[in-house]
Amino acid sequence: MAGTPNQDGGCKELYSRLVEYPPIHIIPLALQKTYPCNVPRLDSVKAGQRTLIVPDKDADGLSSGAILRRTLVLLGLSPSLISAYLLEKGQTVHDDSARKAMTGLNPEFIFVLDQGSRPSGPLVDHEHRAVVIDHHHALENDHPQGSLHVSACDYPPVATSSLLTYEICRGLHDKVQEECDWLCVMGTHGDLGNSVKWEPPFPDMGATFKKYTKKALNEAVSLINAPRRTASYNVPGAWDALLAAVSPKELLRSEALLAARAEVNAEVERCTHTAPKFSADGRIAVFRISSAAQIHPVIVTRWAGHLSSSKLEVVLVANEGYLPGMVNFSCRIPRCARTARNRKRAAIVRLPKARSRPLMSWFAKPD
Numbered sequence: 001m002a003g004t005p006n007q008d009g010g011c012k013e014l015y016s017r018l019v020e021y022p023p024i025h026i027i028p029l030a031l032q033k034t035y036p037c038n039v040p041r042l043d044s045v046k047a048g049q050r051t052l053i054v055p056d057k058d059a060d061g062l063s064s065g066a067i068l069r070r071t072l073v074l075l076g077l078s079p080s081l082i083s084a085y086l087l088e089k090g091q092t093v094h095d096d097s098a099r100k101a102m103t104g105l106n107p108e109f110i111f112v113l114d115q116g117s118r119p120s121g122p123l124v125d126h127e128h129r130a131v132v133i134d135h136h137h138a139l140e141n142d143h144p145q146g147s148l149h150v151s152a153c154d155y156p157p158v159a160t161s162s163l164l165t166y167e168i169c170r171g172l173h174d175k176v177q178e179e180c181d182w183l184c185v186m187g188t189h190g191d192l193g194n195s196v197k198w199e200p201p202f203p204d205m206g207a208t209f210k211k212y213t214k215k216a217l218n219e220a221v222s223l224i225n226a227p228r229r230t231a232s233y234n235v236p237g238a239w240d241a242l243l244a245a246v247s248p249k250e251l252l253r254s255e256a257l258l259a260a261r262a263e264v265n266a267e268v269e270r271c272t273h274t275a276p277k278f279s280a281d282g283r284i285a286v287f288r289i290s291s292a293a294q295i296h297p298v299i300v301t302r303w304a305g306h307l308s309s310s311k312l313e314v315v316l317v318a319n320e321g322y323l324p325g326m327v328n329f330s331c332r333i334p335r336c337a338r339t340a341r342n343r344k345r346a347a348i349v350r351l352p353k354a355r356s357r358p359l360m361s362w363f364a365k366p367d
Helices: 010-020 029-034 059-074 096-104 161-169 175-192 206-212 214-225 235-244 248-252 255-271 296-306 335-364
Strands: 051-055 082-084 109-113 129-134 147-151 284-289 314-319 328-332
Touching (some): 051 059, 059 109, 059 175, 059 214, 059 235, 129 161, 147 161, 161 175, 175 206, 206 214, 214 235, 214 248, 214 255, 235 248, 235 255, 255 296, 296 328
Parallel strands (some): 109 129, 284 314
Antiparallel strands (some): 314 328
């Protein structure tokens, strides 16, 4: 029951809630039909089962993981039985290296948070229960074999992974809202921006903003996102800081997070003044940079707000230094093109395929 530690272990109650009671406060009732009716209830689950949390690297994913972990502890699961697997730079949960690492932890429950989802075999080779909580676009069967897929991607306003996790968890224990409301706001602002409207069907977070202030919450989002952008990809540092904090204000004083943000800002400043190259028809602007830091999304967002042309449809920043042997890139629709937003959205999907050969020739040839 909510408010009472579960002596049989927190995962049983949480998994059963996912199967029987989808978070209909966020997800319309119609989504219930996507839950398989033959998912077994875990009535025979014994106490003390190893649980693995696999959160994404950003504010939304890490906040989701922190909400889930705190909920499981409140429900009576020993912290010693809860572990986290943080993906390495360039890795996905579907990579053989990730599967091997997760299998080595021998989990009986696995929660994959904000990682996206696609059809695949089971997450690990041995018997387990898996739940995927996500908000990225996915079809009904886009999830690992045998897992339960929880998503609101087809029902705008789309709830982020942290918001979904919070809505699922907060009815399980009276203290979840008290301990995790600020994490929900951080994760949601991390993905949707700080101008998101907290109105139905989203929960009322007025008391949360009054207690912690929007300024502190948004500053904490910036800091918790910084380590994953550094060249060292110090996601474990962000995760540890989030678990240790009882409010966003502790994050604002974290020397490690402040140093990571300073490092990222310096690298952005170093690379952001790169001159663009334009396609012959003027529709694409390409910036070529080389950095081990994940700064290409930051730079492309900045330039998408500054470049202006009647022909421009896509701004692309290609980073040749992020992963060995690969070119990582980010695309944005420039501000000057957003009056024809729907047409430009289609163009941003078509153009990489149509222009892949000439674009790759730019990367292959020295200036």
